Amino acid sequence: DIQMTQSPSSLSASVGDRVTITCRASQGISNYLAWFQQKPGKAPKSLIYAASSLQSGVPSEFSGSGSGTDFTLTISSLQPEDFATYYCQQYNSYPITFGQGTRLEIK
Amino acid sequence: QVQLVQSGAEVKKPGASVKVSCKASGYTFTSYYMHWVRQAPGQGLEWMGIINPYGGGSTSYAEKFQGRVTMTRDTSTSTVYMELSSLRSEDTAVYYCARGTRDGYNYRTDYWGQGTLVTVSS
Numbered sequence: 243d244i245q246m247t248q249s250p251s252s253l254s255a256s257v258g259d260r261v262t263i264t265c266r267a268s269q270g271i272s273n274y275l276a277w278f279q280q281k282p283g284k285a286p287k288s289l290i291y292a293a294s295s296l297q298s299g300v301p302s303e304f305s306g307s308g309s310g311t312d313f314t315l316t317i318s319s320l321q322p323e324d325f326a327t328y329y330c331q332q333y334n335s336y337p338i339t340f341g342q343g344t345r346l347e348i349k
Numbered sequence: 350q351v352q353l354v355q356s357g358a359e360v361k362k363p364g365a366s367v368k369v370s371c372k373a374s375g376y377t378f379t380s381y382y383m384h385w386v387r388q389a390p391g392q393g394l395e396w397m398g399i400i401n402p403y404g405g406g407s408t409s410y411a412e413k414f415q416g417r418v419t420m421t422r423d424t425s426t427s428t429v430y431m432e433l434s435s436l437r438s439e440d441t442a443v444y445y446c447a448r449g450t451r452d453g454y455n456y457r458t459d460y461w462g463q464g465t466l467v468t469v470s471s
Binding site: 278339 | 463
């Protein structure tokens with residue numbers, strides 16, 4: 243199975259900050275990498291797919307980059323509604339696997 | 350608009366089975382795969398498997414669940430089902446269906462159901 247490792251596990255930031263979350267795959271996954279946002283008690287919401295493609299309806303403050311084994315999710319200017327847990331996911335091969343999550347908290 | 354509506358919460362005893370449904374609307378049901386993902390309380394996301402609603406309903410399951418999980422579909426009602434047997438306390442989780450959209454040779458998850466809480470307790 244492909245292991246996905248996110249860092250950091252948690253992050254404190256302020257409204258307006260620029261934040262970056264990284265995700266590393268244990269082997270190359272081309273660009274088959276997605277990012278999700280999850281708020282407490284809610285289903286995950288798709289943000290980014292194919293490493294850098296923005297899901298329809300997602301604000302442009304979110305962006306993704308990377309290929310192979312190293313990927314990043316960047317939020318250019320944090321909004322109050324962005325405080326949540328973020329997961330990366332590889333869908334290059336089965337079983338599909340997720341990172342352990344990054345909890346983004348208000349400073 | 351795409352909607353995935355799942356069945357309600359379940360409470361089961363150890364050793365029992367549970368069958369969760371996911372009714373799709375707003376798109377052509379047989380043109381997209383469906384994934385199942387679960388999340389134990391306070392934990393991360395775990396992929397269980399995928400079903401192709403088209404044709405014979407082919408499936409691929411995570412090795413961890415092989416022999417215990419069965420995914421089926423009913424094209425007449427645009428509904429997919431996930432049945433998990435021999436339940437144990439560690440299966441207590443929220444179970445999600447998520448639409449699988451083709452990306453090259455692979456299937457990413459885009460739209461998600463609201464989740465179904467399955468509690469396993471004696």
